Amino acid sequence: MTRRVVLVRRDRGVPIVTWGAIRPKIVLPADADTWSRARLDVVLAHEIAHITRNDWVVQIVAEVCKAIYWFNPFFRMACARLRYESECACDDAVINIGVTGHSYATELLELARSSGRHGQSWLPAPAMAGRRSNLERRVRAMLNASLDRSPITRGGRWASALVVLAMTLPVATIAQGGFATVSGTVVDPQDRVLPAATIIISDARRDAKHETKSDRGGHFELVGLPAGDYTIEAQVPGFHTFSDTFSVNGQLLDRTLKMQVAELHETITVLSDDGAVTNTRQHGDAFAKRPNTTCAVAATDGSGGNLRPPRKVKDVAPGYPGVDGKVQLVATVGTDGSVTDVQVAKADRPELEPAAIDAVRQWEFDSTLLNCIPIEVRMNVIVTFRRAQ
Numbered sequence: 001m002t003r004r005v006v007l008v009r010r011d012r013g014v015p016i017v018t019w020g021a022i023r024p025k026i027v028l029p030a031d032a033d034t035w036s037r038a039r040l041d042v043v044l045a046h047e048i049a050h051i052t053r054n055d056w057v058v059q060i061v062a063e064v065c066k067a068i069y070w071f072n073p074f075f076r077m078a079c080a081r082l083r084y085e086s087e088c089a090c091d092d093a094v095i096n097i098g099v100t101g102h103s104y105a106t107e108l109l110e111l112a113r114s115s116g117r118h119g120q121s122w123l124p125a126p127a128m129a130g131r132r133s134n135l136e137r138r139v140r141a142m143l144n145a146s147l148d149r150s151p152i153t154r155g156g157r158w159a160s161a162l163v164v165l166a167m168t169l170p171v172a173t174i175a176q177g178g179f180a181t182v183s184g185t186v187v188d189p190q191d192r193v194l195p196a197a198t199i200i201i202s203d204a205r206r207d208a209k210h211e212t213k214s215d216r217g218g219h220f221e222l223v224g225l226p227a228g229d230y231t232i233e234a235q236v237p238g239f240h241t242f243s244d245t246f247s248v249n250g251q252l253l254d255r256t257l258k259m260q261v262a263e264l265h266e267t268i269t270v271l272s273d274d275g276a277v278t279n280t281r282q283h284g285d286a287f288a289k290r291p292n293t294t295c296a297v298a299a300t301d302g303s304g305g306n307l308r309p310p311r312k313v314k315d316v317a318p319g320y321p322g323v324d325g326k327v328q329l330v331a332t333v334g335t336d337g338s339v340t341d342v343q344v345a346k347a348d349r350p351e352l353e354p355a356a357i358d359a360v361r362q363w364e365f366d367s368t369l370l371n372c373i374p375i376e377v378r379m380n381v382i383v384t385f386r387r388a389q
Helices: 028-032 037-053 057-066 073-096 101-118 134-140 154-178 282-287 294-299 351-362
Strands: 008-012 017-019 023-030 180-187 199-204 207-213 221-223 226-235 242-248 253-258 264-271 277-282 313-315 323-334 339-347 368-370 373-375 377-386
Touching: 008 282, 017 057, 023 028, 023 037, 037 057, 037 073, 037 101, 057 073, 057 154, 073 101, 073 134, 101 134, 180 226, 180 242, 199 221, 226 253, 242 253, 277 373, 323 351, 339 351, 351 377
Parallel strands: 008 023, 180 253, 264 377
Antiparallel strands: 017 023, 180 221, 199 207, 199 226, 226 242, 264 277, 323 339, 323 377, 368 373
């Protein structure tokens, strides 16, 4: 021993324990003065063996890990086994200094009876007369003269380390390739949560599909996904379908899915006969399924996605340019409802473009509202020019 050891006596009944690492203390009961020299030798030899082995540090680390992994029953079993093996190792150290197994067992049983009369406290420290479930096994080991009580050799330590490593690597590989949990939150362009969003996670290789919905806080979670490549989709009426790919390999994956407002769609058919116009206004399937939400309702609801589609307040029909064909336009409906940035996406004939563009630029809408805030929205317009039969 190179460290100074302090002996502490407690009036109240406590088990015989060793406490501390740098300045270790051996806690003894108040009646230790009445013990025989044989008992004092046994107790001090046992506790000093704990100090030289640094068992207090090991037990404290084990208890902290057990608190972190409280849900794992195997960890609790491992900690209990660690306590038992620590006591057995110190028992062997006492016998190796010349104490007979019979006299040591007698003293240990008497200490256990004394500890039982005063009650037993739980401490995260090595206790000599510890748990009664292990006491019988320890006594049997003390009386077994055929046991090899010599300390483990350096070669034995290396061999044990290699065995532990060989057992740990396959377990780590299995855990790494195990099941994963995918969770996250669905939000709108203003970062407000979207409840009741449909989340679909697909695995094309296994032909598997998992579906769930986000809760009131926009949160979703899917557990038990095997390792592989997946496609995730989020669907909310009035918004573009969010789609992305990801890979999991036994880890926890957390994603934030940001949805974007869907486009408007307008389809117009212009006939040549007397300038007759068939104007079929469409909001597209996404807008059609999304109920209009008034600002009064949205103001009291903490969730996002409160969408009010625009309503056309000024409609101008294109004139027939003298030829048949189709024009596809892409435009922006501004926050004030005016139509800007009209671009031609596709046209059957160049001479069809001016009539369609001039008419669409004169359209006016009321504002598109998201959570009662005016926003811009993209608009697709298809104009079909056809000669009347």
